[in-house]
Amino acid sequence: MQNFCTLFNSCYLSRGLAMYHSLLRQGTDFHLYIFAFDHDCDALLRRMDLSNATIISLHEFETPELLAVKGGRTPGEYCWTCTSFTIWHCIRHFSLDHCTYLDADLLFYADPKVLTDEMGDKSVLITAHRYSKDYDQTENSGIYCVQFVTFKNTPEGLAVLKWWMDACLAWCYARFEDGKFGDQKYLDDWTERFPGVHVLEHAGGGVAPWNAKEYAVEQINGQVMVHHGDGVKAPLVFYHFHDFRYCINGSFRLTAEQYRLPKDTIRFIYSTYIKALAAAETHILQTDPLAVFHEPPMVMKWITVSLSRRIQFGLKGHYKNYTKKNALT
Numbered sequence: 300m301q302n303f304c305t306l307f308n309s310c311y312l313s314r315g316l317a318m319y320h321s322l323l324r325q326g327t328d329f330h331l332y333i334f335a336f337d338h339d340c341d342a343l344l345r346r347m348d349l350s351n352a353t354i355i356s357l358h359e360f361e362t363p364e365l366l367a368v369k370g371g372r373t374p375g376e377y378c379w380t381c382t383s384f385t386i387w388h389c390i391r392h393f394s395l396d397h398c399t400y401l402d403a404d405l406l407f408y409a410d411p412k413v414l415t416d417e418m419g420d421k422s423v424l425i426t427a428h429r430y431s432k433d434y435d436q437t438e439n440s441g442i443y444c445v446q447f448v449t450f451k452n453t454p455e456g457l458a459v460l461k462w463w464m465d466a467c468l469a470w471c472y473a474r475f476e477d478g479k480f481g482d483q484k485y486l487d488d489w490t491e492r493f494p495g496v497h498v499l500e501h502a503g504g505g506v507a508p509w510n511a512k513e514y515a516v517e518q519i520n521g522q523v524m525v526h527h528g529d530g531v532k533a534p535l536v537f538y539h540f541h542d543f544r545y546c547i548n549g550s551f552r553l554t555a556e557q558y559r560l561p562k563d564t565i566r567f568i569y570s571t572y573i574k575a576l577a578a579a580e581t582h583i584l585q586t587d588p589l590a591v592f593h594e595p596p597m598v599m600k601w602i603t604v605s606l607s608r609r610i611q612f613g614l615k616g617h618y619k620n621y622t623k624k625n626a627l628t
Contacts, residue, residue: 422456
């Protein structure tokens with residue numbers, strides 16, 4: 300069995316539930332430990348009685364050390380601070396032999412076991428951003444992305460995890476300072492600092508807006524395949540929907556305006572995500588018709604500031620990274 304954990308509040312509820320359902324669709328033998336970061340999220344998830352999930356409230360999870368720093372950090376910074384602690388909690392409280400942290404805005408297109416199998420006898424798995432040259436943010440955001448990171452319950456694995464926990468407790472903010480940024484820049488030197496750390500090689504793990512234009516994407520017999528550079532075709536295992544936003548009037552911003560998304564990435568990857576969100580929303584509203592399940596809708600200033608953009612968006616239902624819900628479904 301694969302053991303996963305994630306954390307989110309009501310503003311990411313539909314995303315987190317879509318991720319959970321995507322793991323179910325892959326036929327994955329898994330259990331997902333969900334850390335609910337507000338009361339409404341916690342209560343609703345418990346009412347859903349998810350077969351492959353355990354819901355953990357803040358009351359069950361927060362330690363005195365975390366509570367001591369909580370007031371001095373933004374909600375986002377506090378989530379970053381807690382990431383390593385969620386992994387530790389799962390391994391120790393549930394006596395797991397390993398645990399993989401997942402960002403809540405991932406969607407799985409194939410069984411992720413192929414990724415953790417790649418570790419072999421190593422104790423820690425990390426994933427590189429693999430930035431496109433045009434979008435390289437390594438200096439400020441780090442070489443690696445805290446999106447899919449695995450720790451085994453071994454002396455080597457726990458030593459790295461404990462070091463990361465202590466570092467995040469001491470400093471974890473949404474700014475670049477003295478070579479640090481959030482919980483993420485801490486990973487930069489792990490392959491030199493610690494033994495037993497493996498960097499994911501599988502091309503289908505870690506596709507995201509910052510590297511999507513480096514991948515050719517196609518669908519073969521219902522499976523999304525990706526081809527990176529001169530490598531071989533591989534099944535897409537997960538995509539990271541970084542900076543996806545709900546917008547007004549039933550529209551979405553697929554990602555930040557700075558990124559160029561290839562048409563096939565939108566066709567085969569983002570269209571599936573929007574359908575997955577719609578299914579998750581239906582599940583949520585059947586449980587609680589008044590539930591909040593995403594952030595306040597974003598006003599599309601980038602579209603409305605230009606007459607030509609408004610016209611094209613109105614006629615086609617999409618323009619660059621913005622789309623109406625029905626334009627992709």
